[in-house]
Amino acid sequence: MIIGIIGAMELEVRVLKNMMDSASVEKISSVEFYRGTIHGVDTVVAAAGVGKVNAAVCAEAMILRYAPDAVINIGVAGGLRHDFNICDIAVADAVVEHDMDTSALGEPLGFISGLDTVLIPCDKSLSDKLFETARHVGVNVKRGVIASGDQFIASRENKDKIVKSFGAIAAEMEGASIGHVCAMNNVPFGVLRAISDGANDDSVTDFPAFAKKAAENSVKIILEMLEKLSREEIK
Ligand code: ADE
16 A cells, blocks of 8 residues: 655655655655655655646646555645634645636536546545544644635635635645546546635735644644554455
């Protein structure tokens, strides 16, 4: 079994790369892939870069080169719920590309041609594991739709539009494109994000202030889950 883990920014995956045993590094399409074991689990870890295209290129290269059994997208997100605080955790049941818009042609907002859906469902058993692990760690965790787009959400207007259109609980810039690529390749995927800001007027100052701390929280949960997986594998 090999688990693929993708973050957008280096700060979202640095700790995982640093603690990997027997790591080898390979650059494909300008992305560095770290392959090795974490808590004894075979993993491949990459920082894709920010945005949907960077994330899609990374996910496709990872799948073709390493054939992961599952891909998990980790990192930070803007919280869309009133009851989210900084460093709380959002686990996706499904993802949506909120900026995909062919509504002028009569299709619903977010409709993805080819997959022919708006919501891309995550792997249920993987999402359950992510959620249960977060609960076990003791953080405030919610699950629901996570929305991705090539846009940093920092206004009430944009935030409200995403909540109203998709009922999303968090906004970020990669999860749905990774989900899109995984769905096209039949690879189970999940998204776990820690809240770095409220996707509002304060985000321009909150994001740089809290991204590192929030990212560490999402890494903490992934590490706990890998440890749990390694115990299950040994049994
Ligand atoms: N990642 C973290 N905060 C975000 C926000 N407000 N919008 C988009 N992506 C984010």
